[in-house]
Amino acid sequence: MLNAKVKAETLKEVVELLHTLVDEVKMNFGKEGLGVKAVDPSHVAMIELSLTKSSFEEYKSSGMELAIELEKLKEVLKLARPGEIVKLSFDEDKNKLIVEIASFRRFIPLLDIGSISDAKVPSLTHSAKAVIDLEALRQGIRGTESVSSHLTIEIKPDVFKLEGESEQDKVEMMLYKEKGEVEIEAKEPAKSMYALDYFSNVVKAISSAQKVTLNIGKDYPLKMEFAFAGGNGTAKFLLAPRMPDSI
């Protein structure tokens, strides 16, 4: 049994975020809310999302896992106007997810649960953490994209730095703790290089967060955390670092 009503933009954000990494996903409609984990095919990036019961207008589930093709969900959500409510229910006999927007309904056939592998979330310990405005991060990424396919993030106790470099061009962005541009917790300086494609797409897909927390280490996976859907949803994005060119 599933009966969930949620604001279209909340669900849209979830779908957009997941779709940056995968085409098909297992959504776990638990008793207390929705949880989703997805890892990209090359195991380089992972997203973990959870929406508590309170982020829904109405939520009731007996606990189930549904495998969904994201493109289809995306299509139907395009029909919704901002603020409109989307109702999700599950037709057990026909094995379909029913998406209702006002008087419109779409029946989405579900995929075989076994066809999507489980994502295992690794346990990570990061040495440095920075909380920055999403807008600042977006600007930094957009600027870096124009010169390079990857960027370096560096966190020192007093400064947060983004850097991108190509053969001739170079960009950098510095945010200082003193000026209140960034919050930093770092015992020692940390620096890692990440590919931009996934990172950039995920950052673009975030729509309802103002601040994000970036955790890094020395040549270590990135963990970006943010709250969305009015603080009722939490998201974690993990990205493996680029290895240095030589082995």
Added chain:
Amino acid sequence: MTEMWVEKYRPKFLGEIRGNKQAIEAMRRWAEEWETGKVKKRAVVLSGKPGVGKTTAAHALANEFGWAVIELNASDARNAGAIEDIVLRAAIHSDLSGDEKRKKLLILDEADSLYERVSREGEGPEGAEAGDEKEDYSDRGGASAILRAIAVTSNPIILIVNDEYELTRKGRFKEVCEIIKFRRVDKREIKKLLAGICASEKIRVEESVLQLIAERSDGDVRSAINDLEAVATGRTQVTTEEGVGVRDREEEVYALLGTIFKERNLRKIREIQRNVDEEPEKLTLWIEENIPRAYTHPEDLASGFDALSKADLFFGRVYRRGRYGLWKYAIDLMLGGVAVAKKHEPRFAQFSFPMFLLKMRDTRDTRERIYALCYKLGRYCHSSIAEAKREIYPYFVYIFRHNDSFRRQMVRKLRLTPDDVRFIFDYDERAEIIIKDLYSQKPEKEKEKQKSVEVGRGQQKLLE
């Protein structure tokens, strides 16, 4: 459902793998190179017949060295773009776990069929001459994407193939990969392995039965275990050899056909199809041949063929557009589509081998000869083989048969052999007389002329 024995008894460590000790040692050495950071070749190719343990060895290696595994196989999106994205991305990134030293092993299973489309286009007789003709097709799609990934990777890559030549002729794989060959597993080893499984399953199976299964497996461990499971499941004792099937491809296909025509459950059919060692498109031929034998009602026949024709459409698109994602639809239509087409009870039928394949087999010699002739004609006329076959060959044959001076010129210019002439005359008796006449010229004169042909074909043309 209980686990299949092949899965249940799949070795987790290299040391548990039967046979192929040398190959496994080579893999271990290669992995140790990665661990110490002195890598000579960043990728290895494991080549060998199905069921000898290539995939198992790759996974066992990862397990033993604590590497994460990323596996891509034929059913994953296989166009060059997807491969490039996934492989390249995985190659240059470290693992998500944050453990810097932990490598990610990239396993590309069925790497040789990444080029299905390419090898189809290059089809033709294997001649030295035809060889350079094929070159043009070689570096398209998946091969170059994989080679690029190998060039930059910071993670170990294993390519698994049934036929290494299929792979190595597609690019510089020999230079950049270490090639490790897996041989058929010795039947005594297989027998020991089967005995071990029987012991842990607590089933008493007669020595002679194991012997038979081991012999018939032809060095294919997977099929041997499957065969054992087939005869032993649900029993505590197997004493006679009855029920031990002869393992050959046709038998498997017949079993699949039987299931398709009888069942409606796609999952069941798919499971059987997975064990059939035959390309899916070839299967369409088998199904096509046998639909009329099983389905008798016109309605069933029509919808059965309809489903199959749609499958064929998808297969066409897979190769034409390189959209390997469409494969699964083609296969589902071919199996499930035909299976659910029946509304009436199917007839118990004796299945037969596809007529198309028989005809192709029978005409193989003829087709190859035509190909060889058209190759020569094409070169001479500066046209492609296909064009020569279509536009020139029919007239060439006609004129050759009827015009003596044309015949003489052509024999000289195309360097046709008496056998070629016989073929053009369709092995008519007349050919012998003409051959005698054609090849009775003084040998010296012949030589001279040949030389001048070599010197400059253009000049020769002007002179005449």
